[in-house]
Amino acid sequence: MxxxxxxxxxxxxxxxxxxxxxxxxxxxxxxxxxxxxxxxxxxxxxxxxxxxxxxxxxxxxxxxxxxxxxxxxxxxxxxxxxxxxxxxxxxxxxxxxxxxxxxxxxxxxxxxxxxxxxxxxxxxxxxxGGAGSSTRSVITAFCNKGGSGVSTTAANLAISLKRLTAREVALADLDYQSGDAAFMLGLSPTKSLGDILGAARIDSASVQDALIKHPCGLHVLSQPDHLERVDGIKPEQVASVLDILQSTFDLVVVDAPHVFNEITLEIFDRSSTILLMTEPSIPSVRAARRSLEIFQKLNFLVSPDRVRLIVNRRGEQSAISVAQIEETLGMAVFGTITNDYLAVSTAINVGKPLCSENNDSRAGRDINALARKLVPSQTLEEPVEPVPAKRSRLRLFGKG
Ligand SMILES: Nc1ncnc2c1ncn2[C@@H]1O[C@H](COP(=O)(O)OP(=O)(O)OP(=O)(O)O)[C@@H](O)[C@H]1O
Ligand SMILES: [Mg+2]
CATH class of the missing domain: 3.40.50.2300 (Response regulator)
Structure with missing residues (x-):
């Protein structure tokens, strides 16, 4: 908020x-x-x-x-x-x-x-909203079914947004049941949400202290290595953390838990966009339909662009086509991500995100396209690359 x-x-x-x-x-x-x-x-x-x-x-x-x-x-x-x-x-x-x-x-x-x-x-x-450069957004990736690519999408979308915009971007891994966003980016969570909960109070200092930085400039709020450290986390705590992140960063991408509960409701209330993830399979589309029914009850569908449907693992051999998904769910698909096992698993194994520089995978291109579509007024044609701190320091020494 x-x-x-x-x-x-x-x-x-x-x-x-x-x-x-x-x-x-x-x-x-x-x-x-x-x-x-x-x-x-x-x-x-x-x-x-x-x-x-x-x-x-x-x-x-x-x-x-x-x-x-x-x-x-x-x-x-x-x-x-x-x-x-x-x-x-x-x-x-x-x-x-x-x-x-x-x-x-x-x-x-x-x-x-x-x-x-x-x-x-x-x-x-x-x-x-739409007031130009001052627009702040919270983009939440969600699926009420595990293993649907929420973390892959959230983590890579955050990297993509950081590279394509000149803005301050944070990735908040709020999936306290799984917590693997940092891992997706090849980072080890030296600091995490566990530290915020362990601090005397939740304020901007404790939140800032708990962020880790990806070399591309993205700030990451990770889940702790040991998930017991966030056991019993309360909805109000998640809400405060998200409020602080939102007031500090232009764009916040959230990796949300896979359930409808008080915590996810606090997250949804603060989200300008909810990316409802689905896959081209019958169980997955059924799960998406259940989510949409709940979003309907919660009045999240009143504004047409709040909930966006994303199809992950799109492929030639899919059991269901995008058109069939749209027809079944009564909603247009906003974006699709190609089923790209090799690229996705290699990215995780070598700790180099799909949307990094020189990673020209189909899934990575799809997520970049999604980023451009989500914040069209803020994305630039060419990615903005940070000046690599190490190299410039070396050059400085070389000169002297
Ligand atoms: N587009 C894709 N193409 C191929 N494999 C994918 C794709 N997206 C995700 N995967 C794979 O699917 C698995 C689940 O993805 P991910 O962890 O992102 O999902 P999740 O919804 O966050 O699951 P969890 O329940 O663990 O939180 C991972 O092994 C990931 O590598
Ligand atoms: Mg996950």
């Missing part, structure tokens, strides 16, 4: 303190200021331009509604939340007319508040 600033206006000190405490407990939320009176609060908001303005419906209610609707006219991108004791259809209608996005009931329900803030964050992220 992008950082979200809040201005809080509430006449009641106790209620205000409670709201503040609840908001401060949410990842990415910053209180830009608080006031106990409407006029002062609106003045502050005009200055601070928060992402969310919370107004208490203190009598005279008319004044609050007028203030809210005027503020919304001046700052249409701000999400206005109205806090109220009376919660009836007439009041809801008036709040809606005043341009409120959410109505918070008393007593405070922290879960409802968190959801409201997340909705506002998602909406803000969507409005900011």
């Amino acid at each position: 992008i950082p979200m600033t809040v201005v809080l206006v509430h006449r009641d000190d106790h209620e205000r303190a409670q709201l503040r405490a609840a908001l401060e407990g949410l990842p990415g939320v910053q209180i830009a200021g608080e006031r106990d009176d409407l006029r002062a609060g609106l003045a502050l908001a005009h200055q601070a331009r928060p992402g969310i303005l919370i107004l208490d419906m203190a009598p005279p209610v008319e004044e609050v509604l007028n203030g809210a609707s005027q503020y919304k006219l001046d700052h249409p991108d701000c999400a206005v939340f109205l806090a109220t004791e009376t919660y009836d259809p007439e009041m809801l209608l008036r709040a809606l007319r005043a341009g409120a996005q959410e109505v918070l009931r008393r007593p405070l329900d922290r879960g409802a508040l968190r959801e409201a803030v997340e909705r506002a964050g998602r909406l803000a992220a969507k409005k900011n």
